[in-house]
Amino acid sequence: MFKIWRLAAALFLLPVCAIEAAAAPDTAAEQQPRHSSNDSGWTMPSAIVLIDAGHGGIDGGATADSVLEKDINLAIAQKLYLLLNSQGIPAVLNRTGDYALSDDNRWHISGSRHRRDLSQRRQLTEEIETQLLVSLHVNWTKNRTKSGPLVLHQGSGESALLAFCIQDTLNRQQQTSFLPREGKPFYLLRRVDQPAVIVEMGFISNESDRAMLTDPRQQLRVAAAIASGIRQYKWVTR
Numbered sequence: 001m002f003k004i005w006r007l008a009a010a011l012f013l014l015p016v017c018a019i020e021a022a023a024a025p026d027t028a029a030e031q032q033p034r035h036s037s038n039d040s041g042w043t044m045p046s047a048i049v050l051i052d053a054g055h056g057g058i059d060g061g062a063t064a065d066s067v068l069e070k071d072i073n074l075a076i077a078q079k080l081y082l083l084l085n086s087q088g089i090p091a092v093l094n095r096t097g098d099y100a101l102s103d104d105n106r107w108h109i110s111g112s113r114h115r116r117d118l119s120q121r122r123q124l125t126e127e128i129e130t131q132l133l134v135s136l137h138v139n140w141t142k143n144r145t146k147s148g149p150l151v152l153h154q155g156s157g158e159s160a161l162l163a164f165c166i167q168d169t170l171n172r173q174q175q176t177s178f179l180p181r182e183g184k185p186f187y188l189l190r191r192v193d194q195p196a197v198i199v200e201m202g203f204i205s206n207e208s209d210r211a212m213l214t215d216p217r218q219q220l221r222v223a224a225a226i227a228s229g230i231r232q233y234k235w236v237t238r
């Protein structure tokens with residue numbers, strides 16, 4: 001249960017937490033074992049962050065100039081995975097190659113591959129014990145001048161705070177000043193229990209964003225900004 005005073009204090013602290021988070025020591029929670037047992041005695045994998053690499057396989061996501069969103073999402077997700085784990089924040093990645101998660105879904109009887117894909121992503125949040133879900137995507141619009149990052153959150157305070165932290169670090173990285181938004185219509189945000197955000201890392205339809213999102217060095221900077229936002233959130237809510 002989230003405490004309102006804690007959110008108020010956290011938002012008040014936001015301008016300073018960007019500086020302090022870098023120096024903040026790892027909390028005990030961040031040092032937790034990578035596996036835990038549930039009531040049935042099964043050993044379940046556990047982590048702090050579940051990184052959802054959007055789309056995959058037959059589902060390429062948004063596309064522009066023969067660049068596919070699924071490839072950008074995967075490349076940055078892998079970098080984020082390595083960064084978080086190296087920074088003492090155990091993370092797991094739900095897609096490590098170019099395949100559709102709907103192919104793994106043998107339990108949801110639905111004619112819609114898209115539906116099975118999304119329900120599989122949600123199911124993983126229940127099977128893998130994690131505290132946060134960070135879903136990586138790239139935006140697209142007809143207006144090719146539109147650029148910049150946008151973080152979407154659930155109605156809860158925790159999700160909004162996580163979104164504020166990631167939006168803030170992405171704004172610094174991309175020299176923008178956008179605010180996060182509540183992403184009401186999005187299935188993952190509606191159906192996942194833990195704090196979850198969708199990170200639209202930039203616009204594939206914008207030439208300079210596309211160049212940034214497909215360059216491995218720039219991808220690392222995007223991943224580092226997201227990791228920094230997650231660390232800020234962890235520091236504020238510890």
Ligand SMILES: [Zn+2]
Nearest residue numbers: 054061137138
């Ligand atoms: Zn997407």
